[in-house]
Amino acid sequence: MAREAGVSTATVSRVVHDQDGVRPSTRQRVLEVIDALGYVPDSAAQSMARKRKEVVGLVAIENRDLDTDVENEGLLFIDEVLRGVESSLSPLGWPLLVSVRRAADEAGAYRWLQKISAKVDGLLVTEGLGSPEHLARLTTRIPVVLVSGSPDQADADVVAADNRVGISALVGHLIERHGRARLFYLGGPREAPDARERRAGLDETLSRHPGVRLTGSFEGQFATVSGQLAAREVLARPREDLPDAVICANDQMAIGVMRELQGAGLRVPADIAVTGFDDIYLGAMLTPPLTTVRQPMRLLGERGCDLLLERIADPARPRRVERLPTTLVIRESCGCTG
Amino acid sequence: MAREAGVSTATVSRVVHDQDGVRPSTRQRVLEVIDALGYVPDSAAQSMARKRKEVVGLVAIENRDLDTDVENEGLLFIDEVLRGVESSLSPLGWPLLVSVRRAADEAGAYRWLQKISAKVDGLLVTEGLGSPEHLARLTTRIPVVLVSGSPDQADADVVAADNRVGISALVGHLIERHGRARLFYLGGPREAPDARERRAGLDETLSRHPGVRLTGSFEGQFATVSGQLAAREVLARPREDLPDAVICANDQMAIGVMRELQGAGLRVPADIAVTGFDDIYLGAMLTPPLTTVRQPMRLLGERGCDLLLERIADPARPRRVERLPTTLVIRESCGCTG
DNA sequence: CTGTTAGCGCCTTCAA
């Protein structure tokens, strides 16, 4: 290796890390050899020697049905989070290790998490990934930040949008402003903490409005098809039993719902209002434009990454849970007019 | 470590990798201890011992102007490529190391590339990233696949869309079908090989149509603002000197052009046609919907990754250049009617 | 079947 070529050994290390205590002439010579040989220190060896990998990981699960949704749906949740993380990382120059798992099949999921965790200094875990027990074990070995995760997960730091306030504002609007009183709720997967919070927010709001009824609900997977499925269930009812609003736990599902409903000849929002959550770009382009709750996806990534870096720097630091504000985005699918 | 707890040493390794040659009872015991202690083998040490990291890298540069474009623009080139790579990787269970660099500032870019390359078994390099010399040096140390890169880069494998055919079909359509004869070309950055190919395709097509004139061109950065800038240049001309079509080297710039042109009161396509390249989702939602050339971005990622994996498996394998077909997507911004 | 023994390539004292 470069050592032979030059003449020395650990001096190379000093040169590579521009530590001082090296005679300029020596440094010069070493640099030349390094350049000539195209030497690049192996990062695995480095990680090993100084017990630091200088990489953080991001794990996510893929909600979309690959064959149908692939080409669609503007910026998705994960894309935006990833961007945020990247931007938070780039001043440091650390790369990001990404791994996405197809469905949420529990089998092997933990081994996968472990394997990833062995390659990074800290891990960002999104949505309802991993059971609480698994996360707990993970957290004992390595810093973990939950992005949109459950705020009461053992020792993990958490960033999450303020789901309850968001959904509450939305539903309040639907009820008070548009007089909708027979709601249908299309929720997200049971495992997803943010889905659960949205549901809780809904129930809370309903309890404040005795005149309003939840006429049905459906557990979706945050994917467009879930919306279509749910819409079919709604359409299967006798016409006079139709809800006057379908509240969806995310935009993708709302898109599916709208398509299916409109396909069946219903007018949105005249016959039935439809709302989403997230505010993905595509929502604004629909006809009618989607009323939704904006959650700052990119910022979730940034803040999550910042928390992670802080914890990596100081593992003993007290646990932190950060709530990011949501905002009601009123467009037309709720009944408002452009 | 687990070894103490159990009783053995390298047996643990055998158990972890379910190699046979371990008495069931022993295996059992070791597994229990592993589980109890939550032991996870350190991947840096593993990489070191077997000289394999089981990670591939993806490097890209960010073309967007962060402050303006951030929230916009449906699935971008990189997002799609990344998806493709991920899907190609997931059966293997390898994670992907992602690093995005802001502008194309040459300074430090090579060191950045080197640093990333030290952490992976192979590298996917997108668009016009890295000078040919740098890429050449990189390639001697580690397998490299260029995604949308120059097909004549030293020893790197390459996947690229068939840019010339694509642009040629598009321009042919504009000329033959719509009689456009005074074209303005908004190209991509000089360093980007795909931008160069598109330009070459244009010139080629023009040379086959003597009656058609290129009235001007502009070198953009593949970003929306580039489109706005170019449009302003077009608008600054005397009205009678206006081109009858603006051909853009990607969709994002086409969007910028359309906005600016329409903002100035011009009708697209009646007064002036506008076309893009890529076929990002958003293009279909514009008014008028964007006529463009579709390049299979996701597939670029998949195939690129496959090539990379093959080369990692067999570094001596002959170099390969793969061309992926493009397709003309006729919507309305060219003058056709829905 | 299982333990021993070398490294893998680099960083970090400690001496010189």
Added chain:
DNA sequence: TTGAAGGCGCTAACAG
């Protein structure tokens, strides 16, 4: 200012 030496945690070859 520099070299020598040990060790990071794991795997692989070789003995038992």
